[in-house]
Amino acid sequence: MGLKLFNTLSRSVQEVIPLDAGGKKVGLYCCGPTVYDFAHIGNWRTFIFGDLVRRYLDFKGYAVTQVMNITDVDDKIIRRVREMGTTLKEFTGKFEAAFFDDLKTLNCRQPDQTPRATEYIAEIISLIEKLLARGLAYQTPDGSVYFSIEKYRAGGSRYGQLVKLNFDEMRVGERVRSDEYEKEAVADFALWKARVPEDGGVFWPSPWGEGRPGWHIECSAMSMKLLGPSFDLHLGGEDLMFPHHEDEIAQSEGAGVQPPGRPFVKHWLHGAHLLVEGKKMSKSLGNFFTLRDLLAKGFTGREIRYLLLTAHYRETFNFTLEGLHGARAALTRIDECLTKLRELAGAAQGNVDSSLLSKFSNALDDDLNISGAWGAIFEWVRDTNRKLAENALSPAAAAAALATWDRLDSVLGVGAPKEVEVPAEITALVESRQAARKAKDFKRADALRGELKAKGWVIEDTPRGARAKRL
């Protein structure tokens, strides 16, 4: 069965058919972070969405090349570099490292390539030169270069493929930034920004004088360089539809580098934003969380990942602390089941359960209906628990269940429960308690239980004996 995803270009759910003649290779570009601060939970929702797409394509057997850009030069970065009296490299390096740490904490796969904008200046310049040569861009007296939407449209190209725009309405009451007053039309966007004193040491030489790239051009330059001028999937947050992605299309297709009849990007994917505690995230409301803020509250990366993966990517999701507690409980349910399966399976071998697997992939094939996929998983957990309780599972069947889970988890990435080492001291206490219970010295047994609890361990008495569990 084929994977179908909503394509913003067509505003409909369409099957993903690779451009690759062999139908195997898929190019996936995900808009990455602008490294001017720690990424917040809303950013992470989108990055996890990208990771899900990547992992599911892998699961489906495609040979995926995932590229995620690191935007390490833009207005905000320059402003902060100036304010903090540091250098661009030092400033962005810190947040870039934090980004990759966080990516790992959330168990996102490292993209195959993570190009930095500042390392693709040559490609950016060459792309701008193509646009100038084709008459779609113009230079202003200050040395900036802009993309002319009017010329682009005059050439028969469509500007406004991802969103419906009313240009006449838009020209009323628009904002004109003081540094962009030289543009021919307000809708035009910068490809190259001439150096101004506030940029400090952040500038590169170019045929138009010293300056730096505009915001959209880096994604065009890097994606086309690494994935080719026409590729399969491009993903980002819904806010990027306009102007960022629209401008990317204009400048990439305007350069005329695609083979005849091929688009810059075939399938555009956009992830919805999230609300936190029912409201738009904002620092003044106190509901603005970075990943680090949540870790500091004691939540783990996998709990956060799980919660962000429970809802459909095109729906606004309400992220709450209560939801995070629920995520913890839900994951524990899965963990308990897996632990029991592991105990039972031992060294036995088993084949994957294709019925669960097909329920899972049927749901995900349908525009990544992950809620449906979780539904199938939890039904399976309940069913497995029932069999486990009835002793109706053979070691081979348990091994098969575990093999199936591994397959599912290659997509979900919430991981298997960690095998917690029980310290000898704890084991000794558990054994003393067992001895006391056997001697019917319940007072002492309860005291030992209390002692264990104080040390952060709970005793789980099962028909097969007692075991200690980390609180």
Add this chain to the structure above:
RNA sequence: GGCGGGGUAGCCAAGUGGUAAGGCAGGGCUCUGCAAAAGCCUCAUGCGUCGGUUCAAUUCCGACCCUCGCCUCCA
């Protein structure tokens, strides 16, 4: 104003022209010396409101109410 999402149990969240997945919380039970932990069972005559189409609508159509987002550098 223009464009686009949403409104499903206490909370989160799927889904379907034929009578509502799943998770959390809650309730009951099993196990236990008692607990805890864990497990099982249970939990919406109802899907924003009002009309319409239909044998049948939460699902289609219309109107309305509420809510959220985008409309030039915010994932």
